[in-house]
Amino acid sequence: MKQKLHALYRTLKEKGLTPEQDRKIRYELDLLELDRDHRYAPAPVVRNIYQYNDLEMLHDASPPKLLALTTVQSLDYLLEKDKQREEDGFPRKIRVGKMVKPSQNGDDKVVIVPTTVEEKLVHDKVRLNEEGEGDGDDQGAGEGGAGEGEEGEVIGEQPVRPEQGGQGGAGKGEGGEHDVESNAYDLGRILTEQFELPNLKDKGKKKSLTKYTYDLTDKNRGFGQILDKKSTLRKIIQTNIALGRIRARDKIDSRGLLISPRDRIYRILSREKDYESQAVVFFVRDYSGSMGGKPTELVVNQHVLIYSWLIYQYKNQVETRFILHDTEAKEVKNFQTYYNSTVAGGTQVASAYSLVNKIVEEESLERDNNIYVFHGTDGDDWDTKGDKALPELEKMLHYASRVGITIAENGYGISGQTEVERYIRKSGLLEERKDVLRMDVISEDTNETRLIKGIRELIS
């Protein structure tokens, strides 16, 4: 792996790289060099004094699992109230975050998290450095501790780039606080209704047989559930004409008409085929070294939201495929792996696009499905001009209903200057295939609201 990447780096370098590109690639290679086998002393869990309380400390037994009391109705009520706030001229206060609760069997739950804060004037720490590194000379700054250890001794450590996911990590809502159990379908509904995400205008013509329904549509002579009076009458008249009891231009005496048993026409319960639109969504994520931390979180967050929205739009008729890529692409089987995986490698967007194309082709997905592709990346690509990626992208645009690219800038490069963004803009595809291709560029400090806005951008 390492040798391969270094070889790739050398060929790229021979072709010529700008110092900026060189630096980025080297950064990813350096990450690879880090000793991944090193065991960390566990990082301490820090709680301040106000987080301790009687019930947790004293009541021994771990309580039985609670069912969520509140239904989505009360969430709706909260959101309704929030909408009213806006109309009254105050900014909205409820943010809808979500958590993904991972489970072992891959049956992940999405938990909707309405969050709010009570804003007060409170003291803050002097925050000069975003990473929260210690305050230099101030010996009194830090946390309390107890036990063995001399001054200067290290008692725990934590990787700077945390492992992805873990305890609900990636999808954690803001503050990770208020939440109510719900599912992706409800989240999709909330996104559509409360945040006024558009409905799909055209779900596409590709329909497939999804289920049978039973309806009183078939007609049957002689017996059945409901008498179809109009058809029956018509039949009676036919019979009587044949029998010569009704003549043209004569007055009809309905009392004289004969009714044969087979003239009675009934409607009868019958099996009907029901066609619905269905979709396949490809979620494609760059999981190279440079994606560590915030970019991954943002991309995965946005993908959860998009997924929910599509589930709602397609009434659960959505199949999802998850693809991860660095210099090579692979398909993973569930969402948990999708957001938990991390690797330190290089980046080649083309590999992912060609894998998507290959899957679509091999499984002939385009015949029966509306295909969506959402790609999240930090915008780095060793294939700096998109020589390989662009042809694959164009190919994809032929069959896809929508391709949405999210670039979550990782803060190493200059904003608006990432490779992927540049070559896609340069290709002119954004204008040419505006109906299908969309791109959204977000910075590291993006919040939930911005993400939802971005989704609107990607899907409208």
Add this chain to the structure above:
Amino acid sequence: MELLSQHAKKIMEGCKERARDAGLRFQDDSLEYIVTNRDFLQLSPKNMIPTLYDYWVQDVEVLKDQGQYELYPNNPYETVINTRPPISFYNDNNPDWLNVMIFYHVIGHIDFFQNNLYFRHTWDYDFAGKALADKRLFAKLRSEKGRWVDYVIEFSRAIDNLVGYFDLLSSFAIEKKKLSKIDYYFDVFIQQKENHTIAGYVAEIDKYNKSMREFPQNGEALFLESVKSKYAEFESLYNKAVNENGQGKRHDLLQFLMEHSEFLNRDENKWMLMVIEVVRSTSLYFQPQIRTKILNEGWASYWHENLFLNDDRISGHEVDFAVINAKVTSMPRVGMNPYALGMRLFYYLESQANAGKISYDYQRIADNYRRKNFNSETGGGRDFIFSVRENFCDSMFINAFLDQDFVDLHQLFVVDKRLNKERMTWEYYVKSKKAKHYKKMIADSLYHPPALTINVDDDNTLVLNHVFEGKPLYRDYIEGTLLGLEFLWGTKVSLYTHEAELIKKEPGQVKDGQREEERKIKWKRFRYTMKDRKMTRVVIN
């Protein structure tokens, strides 16, 4: 929610007797309820007070806890509330011995609530009853005014941490005494004169003493006569000072708004005053609890341990007890457990006082050996900790008693983290083992709302000045708070505050061995103005 069974209640009455014998003082009656976890979840956003007024944010809190429960189960919240009679809650699946342990803890809290002077203002009425009346008031107002009630609650709550809690407390402490002319003359008047000198002040005192010596009967009056003849304005200034002093009660922001906001005092808005007053009094009620967390939990833990172990009725459960008690009262490797810290301080103070070490004699000793072996066998440790539980709050407690001996005894230290660039990890390391630093670390983490001064400009702008204490305000919340204030005040609101800015040192100045990124900060003053629900932020120099 249901009352505790008679069987358990009987056991608890026995606990009360034992606690009284040990010296705790609290009222006779108390209410104990058995609650389910679900009840706990719904009570927690109301600070366990079932009758507290309803407010939608509490719904969000409830929502939160249910979901959180699902994800990462834990069992938060306090277990006894400070009302008359005190109400405590017990999980429905607790065994008897555990309820006894919890009840001893609860008794510790009740004793603390009812004797610590920081709770003085909560002694005279039953909060649960008052809260119920408030809750009904809000329900009635809601039926008339709809969602606007919730807006007023929200905006008042935005500043309910700035209530004048200490002003309220001081009204209990200070005897109302009229300012005498002599006091005014020496304490205020001559000290405010432009050309006052210490020599001049001393000369005046001499003059006064002389007058008192020569005319024991009416020396003071004669002295004042001479003052009046010298300063014609003295009398009127004195009267002014007395008047001011009379209503010299300082106003907190909510009171100020209630009194001076034209908007709130319009006839159609008068109902808002009731809402604000409820929010204010509720906040005042909760103030002491957050300011005595370490003391209160420490005190309760001290007593549940002592009383439980001496309770003959439950012998046989010592091991079960030890498991829970260890969980409650152990010091975490990193972090601060108020139960553990408070309890250890109480034990420490008791033993110090028993040995007579809380004395000037002891403090004078510098010799480590002699300090260690000092014991004047004065006893009275219990009495001493009882006086601490009566008179102290967290900040005083930490400041007065946390010394190097204590820090060494329990191996306490300050932990910080730093970046290890080679390994790309955050390292948590022992930063300092000095009591001074440990104390500062705790002090910084204690609850400390900002102080504001209130003024009104000529154009009727409400001007707030954040008193600078070396800490900035949390910026993200300023907008929401000022928005609410503008609503309550009715027109423009400004806030002055300081914010820190980083000055990077020149690279040349960095010495070897020092960290590269030595930082210096510079404080800049900012003005936030909220007008027509739009906020602006300007630097002031």
